[in-house]
Amino acid sequence: MTAGPQTTRDLLTEVDRRLATLTPCVIEGHSPLDLALRDGVLTPGKRLRPLVTLLVAQALGGSHEAALDAGCALEMVHAASLILDDLPCMDDAELRRGQPTLHRAHGEDVAVLCAVALLSEAYGTLARLPGVDGGQRGECVVALAEAVGTRGLVAGQYQDLRGGRGPRPVGEIDAANGLKTGSLFTAAVELGAVVSRADADCRASLTSFARELGLAFQLLDDLLDVAGPSAVVLGKDIGKDAAKSTIVSIIGPEQVGRRIDRHVDEARAHLAAALGPDSRLEALLMDVFDRSLGPRRMAEAAKQRELELGAL
Known part of the structure; x- marks a missing residue:
């Protein structure tokens, strides 16, 4: 095991540096493609998924070098998914x-x-x-393939694109969210567990944590779409879900805020079972959701917006 940086900010800096090194190089004379690749990967972001991988490996005593590269591989997949999701044939962002x-x-x-x-x-x-054997590398490849393919991200995106155009039961939307968003969080914890040789019970708890995290994160994203700051502040289009059936549109922002809290509570319980109480990953989770102010404040803003629109 190689000791890694001691703060989350250090980890984030290291992820960005390593991503810059790992971003594919292009052949001579193709500099516009090189610029596009770097725009797609290196534009500043939260890097939440590689941070999850690194913090799992750090807590379990796994190889820091392997977790760093595995997390960067996952971030490349996430970047690719955003590029495709933004295309005119999908969200047209x-x-x-x-x-x-x-x-x-x-x-x-x-x-x-x-x-x-x-x-x-x-x-x-x-x-x-680096820092792991061939069997672990193979497990990591399989974990990522399952997260991306027809039992993961691809399936969730398809359901969101086609099923989202009409009314859907909340359970069906929840399942699609688990595939579309939860699959990469599942891969994040699985990669950290594989490079750490975690046992089956630990991996099962981490998988349950990742599912709850994915569901909460997608609900938060949906809430931001209707009640968050402006597109300029948020950094992406808002109102893209207006024509979709989402959990926010069905049960309302206030109930969604409570639902996020429940998912976060469940995620914390599974995380404590895997890594023990008060882990650095739990601190990151709470920072992301800022439960006392984040979802509830946005839910209140969305409810107020609904009232204002109804008065027009």
């Missing part, structure tokens, strides 16, 4: 992380090629992980 979406800045053809390049590099990075 204009803004991502405070910048024009990749297809608007560089063209749809280049955006698709960047997504393919990032997915390829992600799997290659896992196949070359």
Whole structure:
């Protein structure tokens, strides 16, 4: 085991530096593609998924170098998914992380090629992980493949795109959210567990934690879409869910705020079972959701907005 940075800010800085190194290089004469790739990956973001991988490995005594590269591979997949999600054939978004979406800045053809390049590099990075053996590398590749494929991200995105156009039961939306958003969080904890050789009970608790985290995170994202700050402040388009059936549109912002709290409580319980109480990952979780002010404050804002619109 190699000791890693001691603060979350240090980890975030290291993730950004390593991502810059791992971002695919292009052949000579293709500098516009190189610029697009770097725009797609290196634009500042939360890096939540690689941070989860690193904090799991840190808590379980796993290889820091392996967890760092595995987390960066996962961030490449996340970046590729955002590039594809923003395309005109999907969400047709204009803004991502405070910048024009990749297809608007560089063209749809280049955006698709960047997504393919990032997915390829992600799997290659896992196949070359330092500090672990071949069996662990293979497990990491399988974990990521399952998260991305037709039993994970792809399935969730399909359900969201096609099923979201009409009325849906809350349970069906919940299942789609678990696939679309939860699958990469599941991969994040699984990668950290694999490089740490965690036992089956620990991995099961971490998987349950990741599912609750994914559900809470998607609900928070949906709440931000109707009650968050402006697109300029948030860094991405808002109001994109107006034509979709979401849990917010069905049960209302106030109930969604309570639902987020319940998911976070469940996530904390599973995390304590896996890593013990008061882990650094729990601190990160609470910082992300800021439960006393975040979801509840946004729910109140959304409710007020509904009242104002009803009075017009």
